Amino acid sequence: MKQLLPILILLLVSCKQEKPESNILIFEPQKATHEFKLSDFVESITYIQFDSTKIFAGFDERAVITDKFIFLGTNIGIFKYNKKGEFIQEIGGIGEGPMEYGQYYQITKSEFEEKLFIYSYPESILIYDFKGNFLNRIKLEVPLDICQCLRQYNNHFYFFKYISSGISQPDLWIIINENGEWVSSKKDENLFFDNDFGDRPTWSPTDYNNSSIYWNMYNDTIYRISKSGVDVFGVFGNGKYRLTPQNGGNPEGCLKMNCIVETNRFILFDWFLMTGKWTDNKTIYDKQSKIFKNTDKPIINDIDGGIPLRFRRSVQIDGNQYLETYIYPEKLIEAFLASDTPESRALAETIDEEGNPIMVLYKLKE
Numbered sequence: 187m188k189q190l191l192p193i194l195i196l197l198l199v200s201c202k203q204e205k206p207e208s209n210i211l212i213f214e215p216q217k218a219t220h221e222f223k224l225s226d227f228v229e230s231i232t233y234i235q236f237d238s239t240k241i242f243a244g245f246d247e248r249a250v251i252t253d254k255f256i257f258l259g260t261n262i263g264i265f266k267y268n269k270k271g272e273f274i275q276e277i278g279g280i281g282e283g284p285m286e287y288g289q290y291y292q293i294t295k296s297e298f299e300e301k302l303f304i305y306s307y308p309e310s311i312l313i314y315d316f317k318g319n320f321l322n323r324i325k326l327e328v329p330l331d332i333c334q335c336l337r338q339y340n341n342h343f344y345f346f347k348y349i350s351s352g353i354s355q356p357d358l359w360i361i362i363n364e365n366g367e368w369v370s371s372k373k374d375e376n377l378f379f380d381n382d383f384g385d386r387p388t389w390s391p392t393d394y395n396n397s398s399i400y401w402n403m404y405n406d407t408i409y410r411i412s413k414s415g416v417d418v419f420g421v422f423g424n425g426k427y428r429l430t431p432q433n434g435g436n437p438e439g440c441l442k443m444n445c446i447v448e449t450n451r452f453i454l455f456d457w458f459l460m461t462g463k464w465t466d467n468k469t470i471y472d473k474q475s476k477i478f479k480n481t482d483k484p485i486i487n488d489i490d491g492g493i494p495l496r497f498r499r500s501v502q503i504d505g506n507q508y509l510e511t512y513i514y515p516e517k518l519i520e521a522f523l524a525s526d527t528p529e530s531r532a533l534a535e536t537i538d539e540e541g542n543p544i545m546v547l548y549k550l551k552e
Contacts, residue, residue, distance in 0.1 A: 211408070211420030211471075215427055215441055215459060218467060218482035224495055225488050227452060227470070227551055228509075233492075234545040235515065235537060239273035240265050244543050245512060247335060250295045250302065251501045255316065256545070257302060259293045264304065266318065269503075271545075275318050277302060285320045287312055292336040297396065297413065303343065305336045311343065311366065324366040333360075337398050339413045342369060349402045351434055352382030358400065359411075372416070377404055379431045394448045394500050394507075401443060403429040408446065419448075427459060449500045449507045449550055456497070468495070490533060491525025492518060495548070509548040515539050 224231075236258065248259025256267045257277065264277040279286050287306035294303050300316040308329040313321040333345040345360045355377060361369040397412035399419055406428075410419040422428060422441070429440040437460045444466075445456040455469040469480040484494035497509035515537050522534035537544070 210418060211453070212423055213408070213420055213443075213455065214423040214425060215457065215467070216469070216478075216480045218480050220479040220481050221483055222468075222470070222479070222481055222485045222495075223488045224485055224548075227472075228489060228495075228548045229551045230549045231487075231489055231492065232508075232547040232549065233518070233533075233537075234267075234269070234271040234547070236265075236267055236271040236542040236545070237273050238538070238541050240276070240542075242542060244514075247498060248291075248293050249510075249545070250293055251503060251510070252295070252316075253504050257293065257295075259291070264293060264302075266316075277314050277318050278304065278312060278320065284323060285312070290332050292333055294336045294338055297338050297340075303336065303338060305330075305333065305343075305345070307332050311362075324364070326362060326366045328368050330360060335398075337411070339396075339411065344398070344411060346398070346400060349404060350382070351379045351431065354378040358402065358405075358409075374402075374405055377431065379434075381431075381435055394450070394502070397448070399446050399448060401446065403441065403443065404431065404434075410448075445498060447497060447500045447509065449509070451507075451550065451552060454497065454509070487521075491522055491527055491530035492533070493521045493546070496546070497548070501547075503547070507550045507552075509550065511546050512543045513546055514543050515541055518544055 240262065242260035242262050245258045245260050250257040254269070256269065258265050258267065263280050266274040266277055268274060280289055287304045290307040292305045295301065296303065301321070302314045302316070304312040304314070306312060309326040311324040311326065315321060330345055331347065334348050335346045337344045341364050343362045345362065347357050347359060349356055355373055355375055357371040357373050360371045363369050395412065397410050399408065399410055401408040406422045407418055408420040408422070410417050427439060427441045429437055433440065439459060439461045441457060442460055443455065443457045447454045451473050453471040453473070456466065457469070458464045458466050465482045467480060467482045468485060469478060471478045486494055493513060496511040498511050501508050501510050516539050519534045519537050519539055522530040
């Protein structure tokens with residue numbers, strides 16, 4: 187440990203911990219010691235139910251959110267909406283034509299221009315402008331597997347990969363230039379599997395300062411990727427809770443990290459241990475107070491009586507930071523009615539129970 191003294195270390199512990207001594211996080215699952223309410227760090231909540239011009243099953247991290255528009259990657263195509271959830275147009279379409287993308291695709295936006303990049307498995311990137319005009323189709327020099335997420339940094343495309351236990355020394359991400367040519371990859375040279383017991387979650391996209399956080403449960407390093415390059419965001423400790431190629435087939439007691447999100451003020455971790463009843467934990471680090479707190483209880487919505495806090499990533503809209511997730515309308519109505527206040531009942535009446543899923547945006551306090 188003496189060798190680490192020059193590198194100040196932040197230990198993820200309870201609020202009784204002394205002031206952190208570094209900017210590298212060491213994540214250790216901790217016993218829950220706190221209870222939160224949503225108003226502790228959320229200023230307001232916005233619900234966007236997308237109109238029924240197009241009916242779709244749901245959307246995921248393939249949503250691209252800008253100050254003016256929302257581009258939703260759904261199971262039936264990519265749709266452009268205004269910030270009220272009103273349909274504007276479809277972007278391209280799913281198919282086999284030169285201006286179409288396949289059923290397996292990922293989407294991201296340009297760093298500098300009003301452009302969308304759509305990776306169509308296995309070997310194409312389609313480019314559209316925000317008005318839906320087709321601009322180009324780039325053929326990749328080397329066909330790629332299905333990726334978990336796509337981002338652009340410094341005119342290079344980063345393809346973040348699933349980690350499968352059937353593949354040893356896997357690529358964590360692959361970098362392709364704007365001409366579709368292979369540039370490099372980040373490979374885990376020390377990861378070897380004897381058995382195949384399925385994929386493990388690896389990725390948490392965040393739009394904080396246009397950066398991304400990457401981890402996989404077999405590697406001790408948590409990476410931050412941005413236009414400045416790749417740096418170490420944090421590490422997982424070496425406790426018995428670590429998932430390894432040896433215990434992956436029977437992960438009893440191992441850590442499953444669902445999400446890591448960074449914002450201007452907070453770093454949020456959503457995780458549980460795979461033992462008995464999988465109890466969801468949320469650990470929050472406040473950059474201002476430099477305090478870590480953990481809870482294993484839902485973070486109750488004391489703002490409008492809706493669902494407890496859920497999040498998948500952070501986004502920035504009009505200079506403000508938000509946590510984002512989505513929920514099906516019947517679940518949100520159920521939560522509002524359970525609160526049984528005049529305000530929550532009024533909100534329940536604004537929702538179309540048979541309509542499209544609802545985007546939830548939690549505006550964070552500064």
